[in-house]
Amino acid sequence: MKKVLSFFLVLLMLTSVVSVQFYAAEGENTVNITEDGNYTLDENDYDAVTIDGVSGKITLEDAGVFSVGRSAILVKGGSNVTFVLKGHTTIEADANAYSCGIEVEYGSSVTFEGEGTLNVTGGKWGAAIGSYGTDTNIPENERVKVGEITINSGNINAFAGRRGAGIGAGYHVNGNIVTINGGVIHAYGNECGAGIGCGYGTSGGAIGTAAVGEYDSGKIVINGGEVYAATAWNQSFDISDLAALNASDPGSFAAGIGGGYGASASDIEINGGTIIAIGSCGGAGIGGGRGTSKTAQYNKDAYKVNIKITGNSNVTAITADNRAKEINSGGAAIGSGRGTHTGGTIKITGNAKVTAISATQAPAIGASKQKSPVDGAIPVAELIEIGDGVELFAVSAGAYAVDKDAASFSINDNYFGSSDRYFFGEDAVAITGTENIKAESTKSEKDGYTVPAGTVSLWANIKKAEIKDDENEGGSQGAGINKGNLKIIAPLAMALRFENGGVFYSGDEAEVDYDKEYCFQMCSVDWSTRDTNGEKKIHKPYETFYPNDTAWNHSSHGVYEDETKGLRGTVVYRFEVSTTAKRPSFDEAERKFIVPARNAVLRTDVNKCFMAYRFKFSKGDYNKQTGIDKVVYDTGKEHVNTLEDFRYNKPLESLSVNLPLGSTVSANAYKNYEKIGDADVFIEIDSEHTDRCYTDWFWPY
Amino acid sequence: MKLKICSLFLAVVFIFSLCSCMGVDPNVKQKETKSAEKYQVETEGDNSQTELEGFHAYGDGFTSPLSVKGVKVDVEYYALRGYELSFMMAQTDFKSVKGISLDALTQYVFCHVYFENLFEITNKMTDYRQATLKQLNSVLKKHFGETKVDFKKSQLYNKAKKKFEMWVPEYGTNVYYRIDAADANGSKVKIITTFFKELKKTTKLGRTTITVEVKKGKPIISSLATG
Numbered sequence: 027m028k029k030v031l032s033f034f035l036v037l038l039m040l041t042s043v044v045s046v047q048f049y050a051a052e053g054e055n056t057v058n059i060t061e062d063g064n065y066t067l068d069e070n071d072y073d074a075v076t077i078d079g080v081s082g083k084i085t086l087e088d089a090g091v092f093s094v095g096r097s098a099i100l101v102k103g104g105s106n107v108t109f110v111l112k113g114h115t116t117i118e119a120d121a122n123a124y125s126c127g128i129e130v131e132y133g134s135s136v137t138f139e140g141e142g143t144l145n146v147t148g149g150k151w152g153a154a155i156g157s158y159g160t161d162t163n164i165p166e167n168e169r170v171k172v173g174e175i176t177i178n179s180g181n182i183n184a185f186a187g188r189r190g191a192g193i194g195a196g197y198h199v200n201g202n203i204v205t206i207n208g209g210v211i212h213a214y215g216n217e218c219g220a221g222i223g224c225g226y227g228t229s230g231g232a233i234g235t236a237a238v239g240e241y242d243s244g245k246i247v248i249n250g251g252e253v254y255a256a257t258a259w260n261q262s263f264d265i266s267d268l269a270a271l272n273a274s275d276p277g278s279f280a281a282g283i284g285g286g287y288g289a290s291a292s293d294i295e296i297n298g299g300t301i302i303a304i305g306s307c308g309g310a311g312i313g314g315g316r317g318t319s320k321t322a323q324y325n326k327d328a329y330k331v332n333i334k335i336t337g338n339s340n341v342t343a344i345t346a347d348n349r350a351k352e353i354n355s356g357g358a359a360i361g362s363g364r365g366t367h368t369g370g371t372i373k374i375t376g377n378a379k380v381t382a383i384s385a386t387q388a389p390a391i392g393a394s395k396q397k398s399p400v401d402g403a404i405p406v407a408e409l410i411e412i413g414d415g416v417e418l419f420a421v422s423a424g425a426y427a428v429d430k431d432a433a434s435f436s437i438n439d440n441y442f443g444s445s446d447r448y449f450f451g452e453d454a455v456a457i458t459g460t461e462n463i464k465a466e467s468t469k470s471e472k473d474g475y476t477v478p479a480g481t482v483s484l485w486a487n488i489k490k491a492e493i494k495d496d497e498n499e500g501g502s503q504g505a506g507i508n509k510g511n512l513k514i515i516a517p518l519a520m521a522l523r524f525e526n527g528g529v530f531y532s533g534d535e536a537e538v539d540y541d542k543e544y545c546f547q548m549c550s551v552d553w554s555t556r557d558t559n560g561e562k563k564i565h566k567p568y569e570t571f572y573p574n575d576t577a578w579n580h581s582s583h584g585v586y587e588d589e590t591k592g593l594r595g596t597v598v599y600r601f602e603v604s605t606t607a608k609r610p611s612f613d614e615a616e617r618k619f620i621v622p623a624r625n626a627v628l629r630t631d632v633n634k635c636f637m638a639y640r641f642k643f644s645k646g647d648y649n650k651q652t653g654i655d656k657v658v659y660d661t662g663k664e665h666v667n668t669l670e671d672f673r674y675n676k677p678l679e680s681l682s683v684n685l686p687l688g689s690t691v692s693a694n695a696y697k698n699y700e701k702i703g704d705a706d707v708f709i710e711i712d713s714e715h716t717d718r719c720y721t722d723w724f725w726p727y
Numbered sequence: 728m729k730l731k732i733c734s735l736f737l738a739v740v741f742i743f744s745l746c747s748c749m750g751v752d753p754n755v756k757q758k759e760t761k762s763a764e765k766y767q768v769e770t771e772g773d774n775s776q777t778e779l780e781g782f783h784a785y786g787d788g789f790t791s792p793l794s795v796k797g798v799k800v801d802v803e804y805y806a807l808r809g810y811e812l813s814f815m816m817a818q819t820d821f822k823s824v825k826g827i828s829l830d831a832l833t834q835y836v837f838c839h840v841y842f843e844n845l846f847e848i849t850n851k852m853t854d855y856r857q858a859t860l861k862q863l864n865s866v867l868k869k870h871f872g873e874t875k876v877d878f879k880k881s882q883l884y885n886k887a888k889k890k891f892e893m894w895v896p897e898y899g900t901n902v903y904y905r906i907d908a909a910d911a912n913g914s915k916v917k918i919i920t921t922f923f924k925e926l927k928k929t930t931k932l933g934r935t936t937i938t939v940e941v942k943k944g945k946p947i948i949s950s951l952a953t954g
Contacts, residue, residue: 525855545855547894589850589897596834597882598855598892616887634882687882688834688896690817706817710830711882 059084067091067115079103086144088113094120097129097149097158101173105134111142111180118147121187124158125149126196131157132171138209139178148187151197153225154213155184156204159197170196172244176205177251186216189226191286192255194243197225198236201244206299208251218287220280220315221255221303222246227289227315228323238317238366238399239329242290246283248339249297255282256304281305281363282343284331285315291370292330296378297337304344308364308394310357311343311382313372317365317399324367324399331362331370335378336413342381345388359383359390359420361407361429367400369393369407369429377415382427390420392429407432511535512603512621515629517636517684519657521549521586522628523594529586540623543602548636548686550657551584552591593656595686595709599635601628637709638720640682641693643727652725654683655692682720685709695725702727778926782847782899785926788906793916795941802909805948806920807902808870809937811835811845812951814922815898819953824871826950833881836866837893845898852899858891872940872947903928914941915949 057075059065063082067075067089074093077084077100086109091098098117101107109128119125127146130136136155138144151159157172172195182193189197192213194204201224218226223243228236257280282303284291291314301312308316314331318324335341343359357363359382360372369392374380382390389395391412393405410432412418420427516522516532523529525545530536538544586592600618607622610629621628630636641652652658685691687709695703703725712721778785790803812818816831824832838845840862842852864874878884883893903923910917916939922932933953940949 588853594853594894594897596893596896598885598894613887616885618887688830688893690815690896706814706819708817708828708831710828713829 069113075099077101077105077107079105081106083108083110085110085112085140086115086117086142089115089117091115091117093118093123093125093149095123095125096120097125097127097152098146099128100131101129101134101136102131103134105136107134108137108139109144111138111140111144111182114143114145116145119149119152119187121149123149124151125187126152126156126158126190127154127184129157130155130173130175132173132202135174135176137176137178138180138182140180143181143183145183145185147185148190148196148216150187151189151225152187153184153190153194153196153219154186154192155182156191156194156201157196157199158187159189159199159225161198170199172196172199172202174203174205176207177209177211178207179209179251181210182212184211184213186214186219186225188217189219189286191215191219191223191225191243191280192221194220194222194246195224197286198227198241199224200242201246203245204247206248206251206253208249208299210252211254213253213255215255215257215278215280215282215286218257218279218315220257220284220286220289220305220309221282222253223281223284223286223291224289225286226280227286236288237323237325237328238288239290239325239327241286241288242292242328242330243281243283243285243294245293245295246291247295247297248283248299248301249337250299253283253299253301253303255301257282257286257306257309278305278309279307279316279363280309281311281313281315281357282309283312284310284333285313285363287315288317289315290328290330291315292332294333296333296335296339296341298339300340302342302344304346305357305359305363306346308357309345310361310363310394311345311359312341313358313361313370314363314366316357316363319365319396319399321399324365326367326400329362329366329368331366331368331372333360333370333372335360335374335380336376338377338379340379342383343390344383356384356388357394358388358392358429361389361392362394362405364388364394364396365399366394367398367403367405369405369410369432371409372407373409373411373413374416374418375411375413377417378413379417380419382418382420384427389429390427392432404431409434509537509539510603510623510626512538512601512626512628515627515631516548517631519551519553519584520630520636520684520686521551521592522546522630523549523586527588538603538626540603540605543600543618546599546601547594547597548599548630549586549594550592550636550683550685550689551586552656553584553658591656593686593689593691595636596688597686599630634687634711636684636686637711638682638684639691639707639709640720640722641695641725642722643695643725645727651696653694653696654685655694657685657691658683687711695727697727778901782849782901784844784846784902784904786902786904786906788904788920789909790906793909793911795911795916795946796914796944798941798944798946800916800939800941800946802906802916802918805916805937805939805946806904806906806918806935807844807846808948809918809920809935809951810902810904810922811898812937812948813933813935813953815845815896818951820951822950824867824873824876824948829876829878830881830883832867832876833863833878833883833891834893834896836863836870836878837883837891838895838898839866839870841895845896846900846902848895848898850897850899853895853897856893856895858893860891863891869945870948872942872945901926903932907934915939916941916946 056073059077059080062080066085066087069088071090074096075091084107098119117127119127126148146154148154155175157170160170184192186192192215195201204222213221215221223246224241227241228238257278279287282305284294303311305311313333345357345359361369372391384390392407395404398405407429514522514530514534521529521531523546601621603621603623603626605623607620611620619628689709691707693705693707694701707723784807786803793800793802816835818827818831821827837858840858841856842848860878863878867876868874883891885892903926904920906920908919917936919936921934924930924932936952938949939946
C-alpha cells in the first residue's frame with residue numbers, strides 16, 4: 027500500500043511536468059518519468075509509461091501495462107534505465123498501433139535484471155522489446171531506430187507484434203545492440219521477424235523499397251543464460267519440443283537469431299549460455315533471413331552473415347519448414363537464408379557444443395543451396411572454421427551437413443571420438459522428405475499463453491519414421507503409470523551396462539520403473555564385429571541414428587560383452603525417469619541424469635561420461651595407426667581396409683576412440699601397419715581441461 | 728700321463744655337462760658371493776608349475792622375504808603390487824605417491840579395500856561397491872605410508888552422496904613373473920621383476936623395479952619404474 031501511495035505521488039508530480047506525447051492516447055493511469063531515480067511499478071494496471079531522459083532503476087513488480095494507440099512503455103531521450111523484475115509483470119502494446127511492448131528509442135538503453143517474470147508483447151510492426159517499424163520511403167533522419175538492450179537476469183517472454191522481432195528491431199529497422207548475459211529468455215518473432223535481431227527487412231520490392239540485405243540485425247552478443255529464440259507466425263514455444271510452428275500458417279521466413287525476412291546478420295557473437303534458435307521457411311536458425319531469387323531485388327554488397335560461436339556455449343540451431351513443398355530450398359541452421367549469394371563467415375571455436383539441424387535440403391552449417399540471385403551459382407560460405415575443442419552435431423535433410431565447399435574450410439576431427447552426433451560427407455544425404463520429421467500435437471501451455479489451434483511441434487530429434495510404436499508413444503506420459511520405455515542415446519561406439527548386466531546400445535529402449543534410481547556404467551564396444559551376413563563391418567558415425575534400420579542391427583554398433591569384447595569403466599552413473607521433471611538435467615555432483623517421463627530419452631553424450639582419446643604421433647607420420655586391445659582391431663593389414671572405410675579412405679594419422687573412465691587400455695602403435703610399440707593407458711579426465719571430453723595422447727614415434 | 732690327460736678331459740667334459748644341465752653358461756662370470764649377499768641373483772626358474780582354475784600368480788625367482796631393519800619385507804607381495812600399478816593402473820613410473828594419477832591411485836586403493844590381489848578379481852566380482860574416505864586412507868597408509876591425498880577430487884567420489892563408489896574393474900588375469908633380484912640397501916629394498924605373457928615365461932610383458940622402504944617399522948611402496 028505504501029508503495030502504491032508513493033508511486034501515485036510520484037505520478038502526480040511527474041505528469042505535471044512531462045508534455046503529452048503527440049501520438050499517445052493517454053489514459054487515466056499513465057506514468058511519465060522524467061527525473062533520475064528509482065521507481066516501482068507495482069501491482070496496478072497502467073495505461074502507458076514514458077521514461078524520458080532518465081537514469082535509474084524501474085522495478086516492475088507484478089505490474090500490468092496495457093496500452094492503446096502507443097507503446098506500453100516508451101524509453102526515450104537518452105535514458106539509461108534498468109528494469110528490475112519482481113513477481114510477474116505483463117506488458118502489452120496495442121496490436122493495431124505501430125508500437126512495442128517496451129520501446130527503446132535510439133540513443134537510450136535498457137537493462138533487465140532480477141528474478142521475476144516479464145511477459146511482453148509488441149504491437150503492429152513492433153518488437154516486444156525494441157522498436158516498431160519504419161520505411162525507407164521516410165527521410166533517413168526521421169526513420170525509427172532502436173536503442174540498446176541488455177539482459178542480465180530474469181525470466182523474459184517476449185512476443186513480437188506483426189513483422190517485429192521478439193527482441194530487437196521492428197519492421198524495416200536495423201538492429202542496434204542486444205546483449206544477453208543471463209536469465210531465461212524466450213523470444214518470438216512474428217510474421218517475418220526474427221526471434222532476436224530485426225524484424226521484416228524486405229522481400230525485395232514487394233513490400234518496401236530496400237533490396238535484400240540492406241537491413242541488418244545489428245550486433246547480437248550472448249554471453250550466458252538460457253535463450254530460446256524462434257520465428258513463427260502466431261507462434262508458441264514449448265521448451266521440451268524445441269519448436270512449434272503453426273500448421274495452418276505459411277511460416278515466418280526469418281532467422282531464430284539474426285535477420286528477419288530479407289535481412290542480413292552481420293554480427294552475431296555467442297560466447298556462452300544455452301541457446302536454442304529456430305528459423306523457418308528459408309530463414310536460418312542463426313544467421314540471415316530468407317532472401318530472394320530476383321537479381322534486381324538483391325544487394326550483394328549489403329547481404330552479410332558473420333557468426334562467431336565460442337566459449338562453453340551450448341547452441342542448438344534449427345532451420346525448419348513445415349510446408350513440404352519447400353523442403354528443398356530452406357536456409358541453413360547456422361549460416362545464410364534461402365535466396366542469398368553467400369553463407370558468410372562462420373567460426374565455431376572454444377569448447378562450444380553445437381547442434382545444427384537443417385530439416386530442409388540446405389546444409390546445417392553454411393550457405394543455403396538455392397541458386398544465387400547474383401549469378402545463378404550455388405552459393406557457398408566464405409569461411410567455415412570448426413575448432414578443435416568444439417563438439418559438433420550437424421545434420422541435414424538433404425545436403426552436406428557442413429558445407430565442405432566453403433571458400434575457406436577447416437574442421438576438427440572430433441566427430442569420431444567426441445560425439446556420435448556428426449554427419450559429414452555424402453552419406454549425410456540420408457534423411458529425405460518431411461516424413462522423417464516427427465510431428466505431433468503440442469500438449470502444453472506456458473505461462474498462460476494458450477497454444478494456437480492447429481499448432482504442431484517440430485522435433486529437433488530427427489529420426490527415421492516409425493522408430494517408436496504406438497504403444498511406446500503413449501507409455502511415457504501421465505500420472506498413475508509406473509513404468510515406461512526409456513530410449514538410450516550413447517556416444518559413438520559405446521554402450522551402457524546396467525546394474526543387472528544388461529547392455530544397451532544407442533537407440534535401444536529399456537523398460538524402466540518411473541521415479542526409481544538406476545545405476546549404470548559406460549562401456550566401449552569392440553568395433554570389429556560381424557553383421558548377420560557374416561561380413562565384417564565397422565559402424566559408421568551416423569549409424570547410431572538408425573537403430574532400427576534392418577541393414578544395421580545392434581551388431582553393427584559393435585558389441586560389448588563382459589570379459590571378451592570391449593571395455594567397461596569404473597565410474598558410477600545414475601538415471602531416473604521422473605514423472606515430475608519438466609526437462610532433462612544432469613547432476614554432476616552425483617553423476618545423475620534426470621529424464622522427464624514425457625520424453626524419456628537418456629542422452630549420455632555429455633562431458634565426463636567418457637573420454638575421447640586421440641592417439642597422435644609426435645613425429646607426424648601420416649602412415650601410422652593405433653590399435654586397442656578388445657576395442658579396435660590391431661592385428662595388422664587384414665583390417666586396414668575396414669579402418670579406411672571408416673574414415674572415408676583417408677589415411678590415419680591419429681585415431682580417436684571413445685573410452686570409459688577408469689578403464690585401462692592396452693594400445694599398440696603401428697607404422698605402415700607393422701607394430702612398433704605398445705603402452706597401457708589409464709583413462710581419466712584431463713586434469714588440465716576438466717570441461718573437455720577428449721584427451722590427446724602422444725606416441726613418441 | 729695318458730690317464731691323467733684322459734681324467735682331465737673327462738673332468739672338463741663333466742663340468743661342462745653339469746653346467747649345461749644347470750643352465751649356466753660357463754663362459755659368463757657369475758656374481759661374487761659378496762655381491763650376492765646384497766644383490767641376490769636368481770637361478771633359472773622352475774617351470775614345472777601348472778595352471779590352476781581361476782586367476783593366480785605364477786612366480787619364481789627370488790620370492791623369499793627379506794629382513795630389513797628387523798622388518799619382514801614380502802618381496803613377492805610387492806612385486807605383484809608393481810604389476811598392478813604398472814600394468815593395471817598404467818602408472819609406469821613414479822618417485823612418490825604424488826607421482827601417481829589421482830584417479831588411478833584412488834581406484835587402486837579402492838580395489839584394495841576389498842581385494843588383496845587385484846588380479847584375482849573374477850568377472851563375478853565386478854559389481855558396484857562403495858567405500859568411505861577412512862577406508863581409502865587406511866589402505867593408502869598401508870601401501871604408501873601416506874594419508875595426504877585428496878581423494879575427494881577423484882572421479883570415483885560422489886559429492887552428493889559423500890562417498891566413493893565404483894564398478895569393480897575386470898582385472899582378473901593370471902600373472903606370470905620372475906623376481907630377478909631384490910636389492911636391500913639400508914632401509915630400502917629394490918625388487919626387479921620380469922613379467923611374462925604365459926606360464927612358460929618366454930614372451931616378456933615387461934619389467935618393473937619397485938622400491939619398498941621400511942618406514943616407522945612398516946614396509947611401504949616408495950617408487951616404481953618400468954622398463
